[in-house]
Amino acid sequence: MPDDFERMWSDLAPVGRSSRTGGYFRQPFTAAEEELRAWFVEQCGARGLRVERDGFGNVVGWWDVGSGPALLTGSHLDSVLDGGAYDGPLGVVSALAALDLMRARGAVPARPVGVSVFAEEEGSRFGLACLGSRLATGATTWEQARALTDRDGVALGDVTSGEDGRLLEGVGTYVELHVEQGRDLVDRGAAVGVGSGIWPHGRYRLEFDGEANHAGTTRMEDRVDPMLTYAFTALAANKQARLAGQRATFGRVAVEPNGTNAVPSRVTAWMDARCETEEGLADLVAAISGQAAERAGRDGTTLVVTAESVSPAVGFDPDLAAALAADHEGGDWPVIATQAGHDAGILAVAGIPSAMLFVRNPTGVSHSPAEHAEVADCLVGVSALADTLERLAR
Structure with a gap:
């Protein structure tokens, strides 16, 4: 054997x-x-x-x-x-x-x-x-x-x-x-x-939309950059999960148009979240999504959150x-x-x-x-x- x-x-x-x-x-x-x-x-x-x-x-x-x-x-x-x-x-x-x-x-x-x-x-x-x-x-x-x-x-x-x-x-x-x-x-x-x-755990797709622009000629204060909103969201997810003693991970990101010398027009990111209870999972995702939406409002970007799959x-x-x-x-x-x-x-x-x-x-x-x-x-x-x-x- x-x-x-x-x-x-x-x-x-x-x-x-x-x-x-x-x-x-x-x-x-x-x-x-x-x-x-x-x-x-x-x-x-x-x-x-x-x-x-x-x-x-x-x-x-x-x-x-x-x-x-x-x-x-x-x-x-x-x-x-x-x-x-x-x-x-x-x-x-x-x-x-x-x-x-x-x-x-x-x-x-x-x-x-x-x-x-x-x-x-x-x-x-x-x-x-x-x-x-x-x-x-x-x-x-x-x-x-x-x-x-x-x-x-x-x-x-x-x-x-x-x-x-x-x-x-x-x-x-x-x-x-x-x-x-x-x-x-x-x-x-x-x-x-x-x-x-x-x-319980789930996969969530977050779509951040901004405005494509030139990386050199566009002043920092004139940008509507969805990458910044995404970066803030990734940090917020880490903080909220740590505070709750749970799990939240951004492991996959897609950027459009994905050019080195361009401010992106869209960032799509996938978040994996896991918690001890279903209530805890809902609360964690709501806290992260809420902070992301608030930041998007300040950045001038838009945000759509879609639950691709949620397992009880x-x-x-x-x-x-x-x-x-x-x-x-x-x-x-x-x-x-x-x-x-x-x-x-x-x-x-x-x-x-x-x-x-x-x-x-x-x-x-x-x-x-x-x-x-x-x-x-x-x-x-x-x-x-x-x-x-x-x-x-x-």
Whole structure:
């Protein structure tokens, strides 16, 4: 089993990796991500799993045993731009390795077990996070999603068919293993933790409009510069989030006309905001938007704020989480919250009892080439996932 995990991991390591940064570019429906999906289908075939797909890009390999509500595990294979190796693929590789370990133990589940790969979990190409699981659960309709475009203007409907294969019909429980994207487990000295829930979070598009002008001949006092309004807003977001003990980030900006010697006419910026409560999220976004609008009024610019996606707070089934955390050699696994969104959250909101296992990340860094997990901790995660699946599939 250790050889299988490490072999699979080494197979994935070069795919979509930047020789310049060491980070990964595995955006949905591009060559790198399609190579990974083909690898997943090949791995399923080698294990005798029945492969089922839908037109959204989601894939499940089924171990057709037993009867009754199916047990599903897995994660995603796409990445953020210049992302880390572990966010998503660790859950997929660990799921396959966990099935191998279960079979080596002689375990025969009493109900079907599937390993899933959900498409566009990061939202790095079409802008809507967890898009594959949203479509599979009906949280987002194909009519809403098909017109989503990437940065080059390519529509989702141009790269995938949108035919629903009903992959989640009959699924009774979902368990997702994921690398931890913070330092909680490092601070606790634990290799594995169980998820209690996901913070509410959203993506907001802020469009600042001003007046294009010459960078040399236009006096500073005569400018209507949307870049200044945006810069103030970014600082205000940082201050408001710090004061509230929450999160607000501007990580993507587009400038028009994007010339070195021109005052811009428009700045479009995307803000990611996350809070412990939905009320806190609404208050934080309102405070930042209010300060931005006030500044825009003074600068002579205009501002439009659009919520592109907002995900509610998710509380995983507490009884399920407690059961998974308890009675393990060496003590209970800690139960921790996460500020990151996951497909497990989408399935939980859709009414499918869901749980998450997290594997320690010694750097505490994620969405970055510095993201990491030690092999020894990954193997603990595989064993923990196999234990969990055996328990739930009895």
